[in-house]
Amino acid sequence: xxxxxxxxxxxxxxxxxxxxxxxxxxxxxxxxxxxxxxxxxxxxxxxxxxxxxxxxxxxxxxxxxxxxxxxxxxxxxxxxxxxxxxxxxxxxxxxxxxxxxxxxxxxxxxxxxxxxxxxxxxxxxxxx
Numbered sequence: 001x002x003x004x005x006x007x008x009x010x011x012x013x014x015x016x017x018x019x020x021x022x023x024x025x026x027x028x029x030x031x032x033x034x035x036x037x038x039x040x041x042x043x044x045x046x047x048x049x050x051x052x053x054x055x056x057x058x059x060x061x062x063x064x065x066x067x068x069x070x071x072x073x074x075x076x077x078x079x080x081x082x083x084x085x086x087x088x089x090x091x092x093x094x095x096x097x098x099x100x101x102x103x104x105x106x107x108x109x110x111x112x113x114x115x116x117x118x119x120x121x122x123x124x125x126x127x128x
Contacts, residue, residue, distance in 0.1 A: 005101035014044035034058035061109040077103035
């Protein structure tokens with residue numbers, strides 16, 4: 001469970017994450033929906049690590065970005081609770097259903113560049 005996200009459930013905030021790869025998930029009514037995997041998600045306001053990884057739906061705002069592994073993105077999102085595990089009706093599938101937290105409705109998405117200055121602090125700038 002994502003304890004830090006649980007503490008701010010329902011709030012909308014700015015986050016930074018590192019893009020890992022794209023993926024697909026099964027849609028509710030069939031078909032596949034595109035997703036992206038981010039790692040080391042931090043809250044911008046205090047640089048606190050909120051979770052080690054999470055999958056986001058690849059919304060229109062994310063789809064227009066030119067993402068490659070290692071690129072950092074900044075985005076605003078709302079923290080929501082969700083149920084994970086097998087939610088179907090097959091009797092032979094035994095998967096425990098758990099409650100967890102996710103980031104939803106990503107907006108204000110920007111690609112960032114990260115540089116080190118001479119005092120070894122990280123400088124994060126919006127990509128041009």
